[in-house]
Amino acid sequence: MLRFDLHTHSKYSFDSSEEVGEMLKTAARRGIQGICVSDHNSLRGSEEALELQEDHGIIIIRGMEVSSSEGHVLAYGVREEVPRDLDALETVERIADLGGLAVAAHPHRFWSGLGEEVTRTAGFHAIETLNARSVAIHNAKAEALAEELGAPATAGSDAHRLGDLGKAIVLLPEGLESEEDVLEALRKGRGRTAGVSRDRKRTARYVVRSVGNWIRRGFRRI
Ligand SMILES: [Zn+2]
Ligand SMILES: [Zn+2]
Numbered sequence: 001m002l003r004f005d006l007h008t009h010s011k012y013s014f015d016s017s018e019e020v021g022e023m024l025k026t027a028a029r030r031g032i033q034g035i036c037v038s039d040h041n042s043l044r045g046s047e048e049a050l051e052l053q054e055d056h057g058i059i060i061i062r063g064m065e066v067s068s069s070e071g072h073v074l075a076y077g078v079r080e081e082v083p084r085d086l087d088a089l090e091t092v093e094r095i096a097d098l099g100g101l102a103v104a105a106h107p108h109r110f111w112s113g114l115g116e117e118v119t120r121t122a123g124f125h126a127i128e129t130l131n132a133r134s135v136a137i138h139n140a141k142a143e144a145l146a147e148e149l150g151a152p153a154t155a156g157s158d159a160h161r162l163g164d165l166g167k168a169i170v171l172l173p174e175g176l177e178s179e180e181d182v183l184e185a186l187r188k189g190r191g192r193t194a195g196v197s198r199d200r201k202r203t204a205r206y207v208v209r210s211v212g213n214w215i216r217r218g219f220r221r222i
Contacts, residue, residue, distance in 0.1 A: 001171040001192075004034040004182065006061060007074060007105065007131060007156020008165060010045035012037075013065075016160040020048040023162060024056040030166045034059035034182060036156070038074055041067055041084045061179050065105060066091055071114030074103040074128065074154070077183045088114055088122035096125075101183055103154050106131040107145070108138035116145060126186060129193055130155035132167035136197035143193075152189035168195030 009016040010023060020037055027035045035058060037045035046062040053060045063076040067084040068091040075082050075091075078100035082091060095102040103126045106112070107119040119127060119142075129143040130153070146153050157167040170191040176182050185191065 002033040002174060002176055003031060003166070004036075004059075004061070004170045004172060004191075005032050005157050005159070005166050005168070006034075006036045006063070006076070006154050006170055007038050007065070007128065007168075008035060008159045009039055009065075010037050010048075012039040012042045012044040012048075013160070014040060018160070018162055020045055021052050021055075023159075023165065024049060024052055024058055026162045026165050028056045028058050032058070032166050032169065034061060034176075035165075036061040036063040036074075036076060038063045038065045038156070040065050041081070043078070043081050059176070059179065059182060061182055063100075066095075067112075068114070070118045070122075071107070072105040072109075072112045073114070073124075074105045076101040076103065076186070077179060088118045092123050092125075096123075101125045101186060103128055104142075106134045106138065106142070106158070108141045109134050113138075116141075119145060120149065124151065126152040126154050126189075128155065129153040130168045130195055130197070131158050132156070132164060132195055133158040133198050135199075139197050152186055153191060153193055154186060155191075155193035155195060157195070166195075168193065170194075 039045040049060045070088040075095045078098040092102040104119040127146040155168045
C-alpha cells in the first residue's frame with residue numbers, strides 16, 4: 001500500500017514555522033509516498049511543494065485548509081484559493097466548481113470543527129476520520145458518521161512540526177502516480193486510514209492555548 005499524509009502545515013500557516021522542503025524530506029524519509037501541505041487559507045505551501053516534488057520523489061496533492069464560517073474544510077486538488085468565511089455549503093460548492101475534493105476536517109473538534117449537523121448536510125465528498133491532533137473519541141465519532149453516510153474517509157497528521165509528520169495516514173493501493181490518481185481513488189472510497197489520535201494531556205494544553213490566541217487576535221476565529 002502507498003502512504004499519504006493529507007493534512008500538514010508549513011510556514012505559510014500562521015501557526016507553523018516549518019519549511020516546505022524540510023517537510024518533504026522528512027516525509028520521504030519516513031516512507032510516505034504522498035503529502036498535502038494544507039495551509040490555513042493559503043495555497044502557497046502546496047505551490048512550493050509542487051515545485052520541489054521531483055527533488056523528493058513524492059506525490060504532491062495540492063490543497064489548503066479553508067476556514068469556513070462554520071468550521072475547517074480541507075480542499076484537495078484546487079488550483080485557486082478558496083475564500084474564507086463562506087458558510088460550509090458555499091465552501092463545498094466552490095471547491096467542487098474548482099474540480100476539487102471537499103473534506104470535512106476533524107468535524108468533531110472543539111472550536112474549529114464543523115460539528116455533526118453541518119458535516120451531514122453540506123454535501124462533503126469525504127470526511128477526515130483520523131486526525132492525529134484530535135482525541136480518539138472525536139476520531140471515532142467521525143468514523144461512525146462517515147460509515148453511516150457512506151462517505152469516503154481521509155486522514156492526516158495535521159502536523160505543525162516536522163516531528164508529527166506521518167502520525168496519521170491514508171493507505172491507498174499501489175500503482176497511483178499522480179495527484180489525479182490519488183483524488184480519484186479517494187473519491188471512490190479506496191482509502192484506509194492508519195495512525196494515532198492525540199493524547200489527553202496535549203489536548204488540555206491545546207484548548208487553553210487556542211482560547212488565549214483567540215483573545216489576542218481580538219476574538220477573530222482562525
Ligand atoms: Zn483545522
Ligand atoms: Zn490543520
